[in-house]
Amino acid sequence: AQRVTQPEKLLSVFKGAPVELKCNYSYSGSPELFWYVQYSRQRLQLLLRHISRESIKGFTADLNKGETSFHLKKPFAQEEDSAMYYCALSVGNTPLVFGKGTRLSVIA
Amino acid sequence: NAGVTQTPKFRILKIGQSMTLQCTQDMNHNYMYWYRQDPGMGLKLIYYSVGAGITDKGEVPNGYNVSRSTTEDFPLRLELAAPSQTSVYFCASSPRQGAGGTEAFFGQGTRLTVV
Numbered sequence: 001a002q003r004v005t006q007p008e009k010l011l012s013v014f015k016g017a018p019v020e021l022k023c024n025y026s027y028s029g030s031p032e033l034f035w036y037v038q039y040s041r042q043r044l045q046l047l048l049r050h051i052s053r054e055s056i057k058g059f060t061a062d063l064n065k066g067e068t069s070f071h072l073k074k075p076f077a078q079e080e081d082s083a084m085y086y087c088a089l090s091v092g093n094t095p096l097v098f099g100k101g102t103r104l105s106v107i108a
Numbered sequence: 109n110a111g112v113t114q115t116p117k118f119r120i121l122k123i124g125q126s127m128t129l130q131c132t133q134d135m136n137h138n139y140m141y142w143y144r145q146d147p148g149m150g151l152k153l154i155y156y157s158v159g160a161g162i163t164d165k166g167e168v169p170n171g172y173n174v175s176r177s178t179t180e181d182f183p184l185r186l187e188l189a190a191p192s193q194t195s196v197y198f199c200a201s202s203p204r205q206g207a208g209g210t211e212a213f214f215g216q217g218t219r220l221t222v223v
Contacts, residue, residue: 004176009148014210032210043198043215044200045199086151094142095139095166096141098151100149101150101151
């Protein structure tokens, strides 16, 4: 079965510092990978997907098939980035599988 | 544009009681899902549906039932509530699964406490 691992439950960084939220997955083929974000009192929403190779709110994520990773990065953290971040994977015609999430806290 | 709407937002149940969590979407999506979110455990799939009349079990289906009589609605039924079902429940929908980087749209969640 596919699995998504987010090793950090909580990540605290100072405003302006770089951010890297780690995500590793277990699947031997070519998965679809996503980052979802949940801001306080808001619903879960898509942040970015690997297939689009886009940058959203300054965040980027690169799929590394050799390391089976899809880490989320931002060069300069902002206070409004504080949220819960979930890495998710979809394979073939199956529903999304989520990691346990990482809470990012950006300290002013 | 309402998207995915869940009701109720909050509910307290006594052990053994039953209830239905409602979910409706107005985006004409074929795929709908129910997840539960427990602290430190992420989101776990309870049931999903690929279209009206078709449902399938996810990772944690025990204690729950679903039905999909229309494209819009996907209610989740708890027959005999147990404290282990205390959680936040999220309904989601997507136009398709898998290939193509499909986005799932989530409801605001239902916070259920079983006492």
